[in-house]
Amino acid sequence: MLIGIVGKPNCGKTTFLNAACLTTAKVADYPFTTIEPNLGTAYVRSQCVCKELKVQDKPKNSICINGVRLIPIELLDVAGLVPGAWEGKGLGNKFLDDLRRADALIHVVDASGSTDDKGNLTEPGSWDPIEDIKFLEYEIAMWISNILKRDWHKFTRKIEVERLDFVDKMAQRLSGLAINKSHINEALKTSKLVGTKPVKWSDEEIFNFAVALRKIAKPMIIIANKADMKTADENIKRIKEFTKDIVVPACVLGEFFLRKFAEDGRINYIPGDSSFEIIKSESFSDNELKTLNSLQELIDKLGSTGVQLALDTAVFKLLDMIVAYPVHEVSNFSDADGNVLPDAFLIPKGTPIKEFASKVHTELAETFIHGIDAKTKKRLGDNYIIQDCDVVKFVSAKGH
Ligand SMILES: Nc1nc2c(ncn2[C@@H]2O[C@H](COP(=O)(O)OP(=O)(O)OP(=O)(O)O)[C@@H](O)[C@H]2O)c(=O)[nH]1
Ligand SMILES: [Mg+2]
Known part of the structure; x- marks a missing residue:
């Protein structure tokens, strides 16, 4: 993406x-x-399925912070x-x-x-x-x-x-x-x-x-x-x-500073949140504190800095993507090494399971037999259309 x-x-x-x-x-x-x-990796936010399944996950291709799954996408400036x-x-x-x-x-x-x-x-x-x-x-x-x-x-x-x-x-x-x-x-x-x-x-x-x-x-x-x-x-x-296009008001520079301060451990902030918490106020000058104050006022007005909202809107609204989790073990939702809910994939709404399988592993397209819904343990035929937050296992001739 x-x-x-x-x-x-x-x-x-x-x-x-x-x-x-x-x-x-x-x-x-x-x-x-x-x-x-300039090319960079950004993340889109989605509600992680770990909360619904009440499991402690161990993501590999993405990140999970307090039940918010951050899935990587590429940005090109x-x-x-x-x-x-x-x-x-x-x-x-x-x-x-x-x-x-x-x-x-x-x-x-x-x-x-x-x-x-x-x-x-x-x-x-x-x-x-x-x-x-x-x-x-x-x-x-x-x-x-x-x-x-x-x-x-x-x-x-x-x-x-x-x-x-x-x-x-x-x-x-x-x-x-x-x-x-x-x-x-x-x-x-x-x-x-x-x-x-x-x-x-x-x-x-x-x-x-x-x-x-x-x-x-x-x-x-x-x-x-x-x-x-x-x-x-x-x-x-x-x-x-x-314009008829979606418009997201933003203070991109404000988001940059919040991210930097959060990375340095001076504030608590998850990108896209509607507030942040200063944890090391002694590390900021009076002027910086004033600026942070006005930024919080702006965020109160806009809902957020707009950066994360723009990314999420582009992926989930404009491109109509959903999130699906392939797993190897249906009993505990893990991969073959025991990592729970290791991967979250962005796929277009309306993707049949066989096509999803081929995105996960190219060779799965040829060897795919059927899928299993890991939440209900029900068998899924190859015409099954993947739904948002599905957790699925692919059963293939090669035993993947
Ligand atoms: N006040 C304000 N200034 C901003 C904001 N975002 C960017 N700027 C400023 O706008 C100027 C241009 O920023 P850049 O990110 O270099 O702009 P650009 O579009 O990449 O510019 P080019 O690479 O020259 O095309 C800089 O001085 C930024 O600090 C913002 O949210 N608020
Ligand atoms: Mg530039």
């Missing part, structure tokens, strides 16, 4: 990555600080995008190619309006962040549209002459962009191009198809960042009115 962090320069993308992954990639208050992409990037402005949009594998995008917006379209600092409140939302969606659609247009005529002509299946061929062509047949079918529908001849599509129709593909294959949420600044309040309201 890979989530790409996008936005104009100086909006807080790298700060988001550092906060979510506790990394130390370079952050600065001028544009184009990031040129080469890329260079800032400026208007006209598709035609080479700023750093161009070649670096968007780094986002080919992304399953979803988080668009970081400077909701305080203190940076202009190129990411230069301006009077707080003087730049309208709605402009940032409009241009970014356009740039990304242009990026996809340009990929589509390479050899478009030759490609669509061949399909027509040889009577090939457009969706099949398009899926092969776009597999590097993590775009599949169902994305393409859906995009044809929403762009009202079903039944038309691709060879005859106009530039506008190709662009509309690219817009639809982006929405389906790279769904996006908006982080309204820098919510700690006075000028952000009004803009956050306006952004919510303007």
Whole structure:
């Protein structure tokens, strides 16, 4: 699972990555600080099944803190995008190619309006962040549209002459962009191009198809960042009115400090919580304590710093993922070495058990016979659709 962090320069993308992954990639208050992409591991939060089963777990691929299971995902922070990037402005949009594998995008917006379209600092409140939302969606659609247009005529002509299946061929062509047949079918529908001849599509129709593909294959949420600044309040309201996308107000910088302080044992804080507890107040200066106080007030207003909420929303709402736990022993929910509930997997809602088995072990797909629901000990046929928080054993011909 890979989530790409996008936005104009100086909006807080790298700060988001550092906060979510506790990394130390370079952050600065001028544009184009990031040129080469930064990759990090973040976690999404889900209620661990250990509480329901009343067992003490021993996670291997994930972490469990007080019944909250933290499951790893990858985040990719890329260079800032400026208007006209598709035609080479700023750093161009070649670096968007780094986002080919992304399953979803988080668009970081400077909701305080203190940076202009190129990411230069301006009077707080003087730049309208709605402009940032409009241009970014356009740039990304242009990026996809340009990929589509390479050899478009030759490609669509061949399909027509040889009577090939457009969706099949398009899926092969776009597999590097993590775009599949169902994305393409859906995009044809929403762009009202079903039944038309691709060879005859106009530039506008190709662009509309690219817009639809982006929405389906790279769904996006908006982080309204820098919510700690006075000028952000009004803009956050306006952004919510303007867009149909999910908007998460956030103070990414605040989350970064909370994570750091928690790591150093100076406060108690689980990412995503609505409060934190200072445990070593003597280690903070008066000024720092004041800042922590205002941060708590902001969290009271927003519900959280927004960073964890954005990640959880992207994975569980936007991508509609659920969590499932494969085990070896149904009696005590452990793996072959006795680790209880060792692994938690993120899988799309609607995944049949056999497909889940193949994600856990490739060879299980061929040797899979049936599954067992470890909670009820009932047998599960290979068409069984995995449900959220299922704990399952795979029975295979090889005795896995
Ligand atoms: N007030 C405030 N400032 C923030 C917040 N998040 C980030 N910043 C500041 O915004 C500036 C830019 O942060 P970066 O994370 O480097 O931004 P970026 O989007 O990665 O920038 P480029 O790599 O240049 O595209 C820094 O000065 C950060 O301290 C926030 O939540 N509140
Ligand atoms: Mg950066």
